[in-house]
Amino acid sequence: METLEGMSRTHHCGKISKDDTGKEVVVCGWVSRRRDHGGLIFVDLRDRSGLVQTVFAEDKMGEQAFPKAESLRSEYVIAVRGRVSLRSAETINPHMPTGEVEIYCEELRILNTAQTPPFYIQDNIDVDETLRLKYRYLDLRRPEMQKNIILRHRVTKIMRDYFDRNGFLEIETPMLTKSTPEGARDFLVPSRLNPGKFYALPQSPQIFKQILMLAGYEKYFQIVRCFRDEDLRADRQPEFTQLDIEMSFIDQEYILNTMENMVIELFDKAIASKVTGPFLRMTWQDAMDRFGSDKPDLRFGMELMDISEYVRGSEFKVFESVLKNGGQVKVINVEGYANIPRRELDGLVEYVKNYGAKGLAWIQYTDSEIKSPFKKFYSEETFNKIKEATGAKTGDLLLVVADKPLVVAQALGELRLEMGRRRNLIDPDKLSFLWVVNFPMFEYEEEEKRWKAMHHPFTAPCDEDVQYLMSDPGRVKAKAYDMVLNGTEIGGGSLRIYNSDLQEKVFEAIGLTPEQARAKFGFMLDAFKYGTPPHGGIAFGLDRLVMIMAKRKSIRDVIAFPKTQSASCLMTQAPSDVDNKQLRDLSIKTTVAKKHKED
Structure with missing residues (x-):
């Protein structure tokens, strides 16, 4: 050569x-x-x-x-x-x-020289993703992939410039830290020097960034790798990157305004897209009631509407049973689709079952008649009242789900998105930002029979709800906020607890004994006793944000070396076996080989 x-x-x-x-x-x-x-x-x-x-x-x-x-x-x-x-x-x-x-x-x-590649090095190739990931070094040569990676670089450069200009310090936090399994599963790292003990790779720098506020650094940011051992989807990876931010002596309005300005500058400079503020604000309850989601896609309408009052008190046992047990009956209006093919209707029934609903009903306001599987149980006047209340017109289709509120929200919210896609109602070039605020502080975990923090246990409860922490945790709202773009949560944060007594109460509310709380977070509780300022922050999923900016459907297209949905790297064949000497050095024995033999 x-x-x-x-x-x-x-x-x-x-x-x-x-x-x-x-x-x-x-x-x-x-x-x-x-x-x-x-x-x-x-x-x-x-x-x-x-x-x-x-x-x-x-x-x-x-x-x-x-x-x-x-x-x-x-x-x-x-x-x-x-x-x-x-x-x-x-x-x-x-x-x-x-x-x-x-x-x-x-x-x-x-x-x-080069061997003949297993696929063409060009854009828009019809190649299985498995092959692309195996030969990732070739896939990354393709112009569209290089554009994605270059965009990612440009995004992080603009972020760093913005925060530097606004008085933030970029400070690194540890990769080897203490396991605190209150969220997703930790990735554990055995310690050779401390046999039988383990580090955890950070799910986020949450505790450290709060301690940096206590230490007086006031404005912190970091573009940081995080790790979660959880099931994967198109927008999740076991290792991912987030833009992490924390500030002292601020209120929620300051954080939201600062982040809006960052996003406006980012989209302008990175992809020449003009975004205007202020962003719409919506409470969590309002988002769930109207869209069935805490990350609603506002690029189209088709909001959820409650028709419980119109169908109550009939002989239709499905609705009556749901309503008597605290449930609700809600609909979405698919405009101009009253003549939907029956085969598609049957498919939609199966679709909502994937999201917990027991079934799906409908009302078709056709030119000649009203069609509905529960038509015989209600008068024409009732159907006309429903038509008026929902703003439906002749030619429209109402899709109906009756169940517990959270099931209705999930099933009908997902059905809304599906119908939006099928009816081509979603403008792919539109950018629709909003803030979802006032989240519930806790959610009930049926399997464990206890309350868990919806975000994390360091989120501050709303002042007026502190009194209900022990007596009625489900009533407590949090000083939490998510930034949503086109139906995807791109960032989430909160004002933090900065009082050790209140922090201990929150730990108690989620079922941690004082001994358990001290074992997991004792260093943090001790630190809080030395003058902690009011503080709060937010973290943005960098991979997910760049994916949207690049108009891709998977974050794997904007990560240089991603994992598959089974958390493996096809190029390097990781994870892989290690030899017995390495295991002995770490004081580890594995039972996997033995199990395989027994099988």
């Missing part, structure tokens, strides 16, 4: 323009495409900046050098020295930023 000795790159491929006409340049990169026209060979040369067409002409290179150009194949790594020329009018490529020019090669060096 040849080297670059004495032939240093002068330009990037995608930056060559007609202003460079006549210049001698040196470009380097990968052979993206090769076309042989006898005595002329055309090669699209690619580096991370883009493509440029290079021309190898036998009459200009000479009989000795031209065979080297003939040997070029896809993904060969080459360097080209030549002169930039304008293309003739009929050969201009308007689809390439460099389409007005080409480089006539005077010297070619083949820096490395």
